[in-house]
Amino acid sequence: MSDKIIKKEELTNILKALKETYEVIAPVKENGFYSFKPFKDGGNIDLNFTNTRLSPKSLLFPQSERIFEFNLDEKSKDGYIVKEHPKDYPPSVIVGIRPCDAKAFKLVNINFDNPEFKDPWWVKRMEAMTFIGLGCNEPSSTCFCTSVGCGPFNEESLDVMLFDLEEYFLVRALTEKGEKLLKQGRVDKDVDEGLQKKADELRIKAEKKISSSVPTDKLKEKKINDLFNAPFWDDVAFACINCGTCTFLCPTCWCFDIQDEVTKTVGDRIRNWDSCMFPLFTLHASGHNPRPEKVQRVRQRFMHKLNYYVDKYNTGVACVGCGRCVKYCPVNVDIREVFSLMNGL
Amino acid sequence: MADNPYLPYPVKIQQIITETEDKNLKTFKLVFLNKEDEERFTFIPGQFCEISIAGQGEIPIGIASSPTEKGFLMFTVNKTGVVTRFIHNMKEENIIGIRGPLGNWYPWEKMEEKNVVVIGGGFAFTTLRASIVYMLHPENRNKFKDITVVYGARSPGLLLYREEIAEWEKRDDINVHITVDATDDPNWPYNIGFVPTVTEQKITTSEDSYALVCGPPIMIKFTQPVLEKVGFTPEQIIMSLEMRMKCGIGICGRCNIGDKYVCKDGPVFSLAQLNELPKEY
Numbered sequence: 121m122s123d124k125i126i127k128k129e130e131l132t133n134i135l136k137a138l139k140e141t142y143e144v145i146a147p148v149k150e151n152g153f154y155s156f157k158p159f160k161d162g163g164n165i166d167l168n169f170t171n172t173r174l175s176p177k178s179l180l181f182p183q184s185e186r187i188f189e190f191n192l193d194e195k196s197k198d199g200y201i202v203k204e205h206p207k208d209y210p211p212s213v214i215v216g217i218r219p220c221d222a223k224a225f226k227l228v229n230i231n232f233d234n235p236e237f238k239d240p241w242w243v244k245r246m247e248a249m250t251f252i253g254l255g256c257n258e259p260s261s262t263c264f265c266t267s268v269g270c271g272p273f274n275e276e277s278l279d280v281m282l283f284d285l286e287e288y289f290l291v292r293a294l295t296e297k298g299e300k301l302l303k304q305g306r307v308d309k310d311v312d313e314g315l316q317k318k319a320d321e322l323r324i325k326a327e328k329k330i331s332s333s334v335p336t337d338k339l340k341e342k343k344i345n346d347l348f349n350a351p352f353w354d355d356v357a358f359a360c361i362n363c364g365t366c367t368f369l370c371p372t373c374w375c376f377d378i379q380d381e382v383t384k385t386v387g388d389r390i391r392n393w394d395s396c397m398f399p400l401f402t403l404h405a406s407g408h409n410p411r412p413e414k415v416q417r418v419r420q421r422f423m424h425k426l427n428y429y430v431d432k433y434n435t436g437v438a439c440v441g442c443g444r445c446v447k448y449c450p451v452n453v454d455i456r457e458v459f460s461l462m463n464g465l
Numbered sequence: 466m467a468d469n470p471y472l473p474y475p476v477k478i479q480q481i482i483t484e485t486e487d488k489n490l491k492t493f494k495l496v497f498l499n500k501e502d503e504e505r506f507t508f509i510p511g512q513f514c515e516i517s518i519a520g521q522g523e524i525p526i527g528i529a530s531s532p533t534e535k536g537f538l539m540f541t542v543n544k545t546g547v548v549t550r551f552i553h554n555m556k557e558e559n560i561i562g563i564r565g566p567l568g569n570w571y572p573w574e575k576m577e578e579k580n581v582v583v584i585g586g587g588f589a590f591t592t593l594r595a596s597i598v599y600m601l602h603p604e605n606r607n608k609f610k611d612i613t614v615v616y617g618a619r620s621p622g623l624l625l626y627r628e629e630i631a632e633w634e635k636r637d638d639i640n641v642h643i644t645v646d647a648t649d650d651p652n653w654p655y656n657i658g659f660v661p662t663v664t665e666q667k668i669t670t671s672e673d674s675y676a677l678v679c680g681p682p683i684m685i686k687f688t689q690p691v692l693e694k695v696g697f698t699p700e701q702i703i704m705s706l707e708m709r710m711k712c713g714i715g716i717c718g719r720c721n722i723g724d725k726y727v728c729k730d731g732p733v734f735s736l737a738q739l740n741e742l743p744k745e746y
């Protein structure tokens with residue numbers, strides 16, 4: 121399918137048309153911050169953002185999700201039997217996702233959908249989701265996507281890409297899923313040569329605007345124990361207060377906990393986001409804790425992203441360079457510096 | 466494994482056996498509620514399950530019975546925290562769940578035609594019991610050469626599976642060395658001394674052997690040099706590890722040592738494998 125063009129003000133109507141078939145999710149500004157929310161007919165969508173504060177990971181992996189249910193009535197036939205909680209997986213489309221956040225879904229997918237075990241909730245939501253990306257004309261000073269295998273107009277994890285050309289969007293279908301969606305939304309006007317050229321220039325300009333970079337070339341050859349026992353971890357961890365903001369905001373952090381909650385005789389099994397920054401994460405019942413100290417937990421976060429993941433899956437680092445952890449860390453722990461330390465060891 | 470790997474199979478507690486005099490260890494014999502689940506559940510000694518109690522949560526527990534024992538599964542649980550305490554107060558006929566089998570197993574193929582030395586301490590004898598019962602089964606016994614067991618506890622009343630071990634004692638196709646740290650029983654017929662000391666006395670060769678070692682960290686720490694002294698290489702020393710777990714299937718990110726998930730890539734590792742990993746367990 122050749123590239124299409126739409127006028128910016130047409131977008132709302134296209135999304136309205138898509139709403140007949142899809143759940144539409146779009147960036148919305150609330151209380152001064154952007155996040156992804158269901159699109160309302162009134163048009164709450166707001167594409168004037170650099171990056172949402174929260175990553176969109178909760179769309180496939182909710183922060184808290186009921187996974188099973190049960191009743192604790194001994195007289196009932198199915199008392200104490202844990203059962204699946206019925207769920208819907210309607211076809212959905214996320215509009216305006218940044219290429220880095222889309223790539224993060226791809227990186228995390230390796231964990232939730234592997235040859236031995238499939239996480240049913242993640243897999244079904246992933247299947248039902250279509251990703252309409254929005255290229256970044258103005259990357260932020262904390263973005264370093266181009267040095268971790270992504271980029272402001274990286275297409276690899278998207279179904280459709282939007283190029284913001286002032287009064288127009290150039291619309292590029294990248295997959296069959298994307299083509300189907302454009303047909304559904306009746307996006308069919310071919311782009312002219314001038315705008316096509318403008319979009320190409322935009323991409324090149326944006327890549328040049330990424331001012332921040334990290335070295336990764338030597339990470340693959342590093343030995344796990346050399347990095348683990350490196351002398352710099354105390355310095356890296358010194359200021360960290362183990363607040364967990366970094367793992368909470370990070371689009372590639374996926375660790376979770378499972379808890380049962382009971383009210384009288386009925387209960388739910390719930391899965392919640394968790395964080396390797398917390399001491400309880402690894403505490404054994406015996407009192408033994410393999411990571412009792414802050415420095416061990418900080419090391420775990422960086423080792424996981426820049427070494428363990430790299431060695432295990434051979435698809436590069438588990439970081440897409442979105443810069444959230446850099447921007448929101450209250451004490452300025454900066455993963456870009458840790459890249460340099462680990463790569464340079 | 467069920468289609469949804471998080472969904473437990475419903476099982477009934479058929480029998481509860483109090484194992485130790487301090488009543489901190491109980492063995493639970495479980496039977497499947499559904500025949501199809503039982504048929505699907507095939508396992509190899511060394512694997513574990515998540516035992517699931519509605520309203521309480523899930524705990525990883527090694528499978529203490531052998532696949533050669535049909536019609537039930539056996540788990541021996543030490544009372545420590547929330548879920549283990551709760552299951553200790555449950556009754557026969559109560560309904561719980563299990564997920565599994567999970568994790569890897571002892572290297573049975575490599576151990577064929579070899580001597581097998583089993584060294585256990587305290588309550589970490591559960592999957593070792595499964596392994597011994599498995600090896601002693603008439604269909605399997607001639608796959609292995611000598612089987613030698615060193616098993617110790619703090620006192621006689623804290624030994625697991627005592628009657629069964631006494632039966633093994635009497636057989637001539639297995640050498641069993643039971644030991645306790647101390648006892649005031651003047652007629653105690655077995656050894657007195659720590660597991661590493663008894664190992665040093667009884668295990669004098671590493672030739673053609675594998676050692677399966679499970680126990681508290683202190684026991685492992687002092688047993689390892691004893692084995693190395695008689696020539697066991699890191700490849701010949703096999704251990705089973707514990708980590709705090711949730712999913713048991715390598716997804717929740719909780720139980721890693723370096724790039725290995727103990728729940729999926731383990732819990733069984735050779736010392737050679739562990740030497741390659743960060744010392745963070």
Ligand SMILES: Cc1cc2nc3c(=O)[nH]c(=O)nc-3n(C[C@H](O)[C@H](O)[C@H](O)COP(=O)(O)OP(=O)(O)OC[C@H]3O[C@@H](n4cnc5c(N)ncnc54)[C@H](O)[C@@H]3O)c2cc1C
Pocket residue numbers: 403404405406513522523524525526527528541542543544545546547548549550588591592706707708709710711732
């Ligand atoms: C592979 C494996 C095999 C095991 N086999 C046995 C066995 O045969 N018999 C036995 O008594 N114990 C065994 N354990 C240890 C047992 O899992 C813990 O004692 C148990 O989880 C404690 O749960 P709790 O709810 O009573 O404790 P709490 O401290 O209240 O724990 C809360 C939760 O934390 C997790 N947790 C806490 N400690 C551990 C731990 N050491 N290992 C894993 N998860 C933990 C569990 O999810 C638990 O529900 C095994 C552990 C592993 C990893």
Ligand code: SF4
Pocket residue numbers: 359360361362363364365366367397448449450451452453
């Ligand atoms: S956001 Fe900063 S202070 Fe908070 S846990 Fe992460 S690195 Fe530590």
Ligand code: SF4
Pocket residue numbers: 366369370371372373425438439440441442443444445446455
């Ligand atoms: S580690 Fe930081 S920069 Fe990298 S993906 Fe996570 S939040 Fe973004």
Ligand code: FES
Pocket residue numbers: 709710711712713714715716717718719720721726727728729
């Ligand atoms: S327990 Fe979830 S990854 Fe091992």
